[in-house]
Amino acid sequence: MKKKKLIVVVGPTAIGKTAMGVALANHYDTEVISADSRQFYREMSIGTAKPDEFELAQARHHFIHSHSITEEYSAGDFERDALALLDNLFRKHDQVIVVGGSGLFVRALCEGLDDLPKAPVEVRDQLNRLFLEQGIEPLQARLKNVDPVYYEQADVQNPQRVIRALEVFEATGKPFSAFRAGKLEERPFDVITIGLNMDRTLLYDRINRRVDRMMETGLLQEVKSLKVYREKPALLTVGYAELFAYLDGQSTLEDAVDRIKQNSRRYAKRQITWFKKYGDTRWFEPTALNDIVAYIDAKTEGK
Incomplete structure (x- = not known):
């Protein structure tokens, strides 16, 4: 069939x-x-x-x-x-x-x-506020520092992708790339x-x-x-x-x-x-x- x-x-x-x-x-x-x-x-x-x-x-x-x-x-x-x-x-x-x-x-x-961990709402809100106040550049710099592997793979011009990766790091202390099986x-x-x-x-x-x-x-x-x-x-x-x-x-x-x-x-x-x-x-x-x-x-x- x-x-x-x-x-x-x-x-x-x-x-x-x-x-x-x-x-x-x-x-x-x-x-x-x-x-x-x-x-x-x-x-x-x-x-x-x-x-x-x-x-x-x-x-x-x-x-x-x-x-x-x-x-x-x-x-x-x-x-x-x-x-x-x-x-x-x-x-x-x-x-x-x-x-x-x-x-x-x-x-x-x-x-x-x-299977990615879910970040607390306050972490997401803080990152969203940073983006609205200062733009995407500080978030990109933070991601490049804490997770250079994902930074090289990701669409780092997309704020949702960058914020999601930083959410995972801030919530777990582990880079987003570590969860990508x-x-x-x-x-x-x-x-x-x-x-x-x-x-x-x-x-x-x-x-x-x-x-x-x-x-x-x-x-x-x-x-x-x-x-x-x-x-x-x-x-x-x-x-x-x-x-x-x-x-x-x-x-x-x-x-x-x-x-x-x-x-x-x-x-x-x-x-x-x-x-x-x-x-x-x-x-x-x-x-x-x-x-x-x-x-x-x-x-x-x-x-």
Whole structure:
């Protein structure tokens, strides 16, 4: 009996993962799981580029608007909940689609995570405050000092990753890298990973135009409404941190928007680098639906 197939669509921000996920879900008559670490949150919509009403109507999505920003929701929580959901979905479908730009959440679902200790809330809050007050550089320097092994491996431009590693060290006195066993969990399904990419100049233009659309549709108002939650890890990210700085009087609005574009481009570059190292990913142009379907079908048939 053939294993069920988890079709994972990855790639940089603004590349068109949502549209491809919907197209594949329609082709295979199945459902979509979002593996984006911020689209869970009901209060964060514009800045996270959630699927719009039309896209949500085209295919059933899971883990969109599923949690409040007031809740802590980790990659480990997602792994547990998504595996339970897949157990149900695979009773009805031979394929399920996962769409995600968050490498850690994709890895959690497909491979499992190392068993990391949970840090006290006050440790996390202290590190978040340091980031908000002084930026990421002091945290990077601290991580390089206490855990040079992980510092060389990690995306140290991502404040959530740096803070998480420092949380573990502060809570245990042991470096984050000491807890990373690196063993893969056996899954009762096969994973087929599709990467979307395009010419870098065209991608950067898409990113810039999407940021402009976000501002036109009310991103600043969304950020203002979330100011009371600004220390939450999900808000220490591109599109939100820059506008909080503007609201604090640290920059002009024009400079904040330019920084969102710049940081989004940098984030896209890091995503591409991460996913090129991750697993057995086959890369396609974001409009190559027929080629992607042919590849998935060949993999399914064992060719």
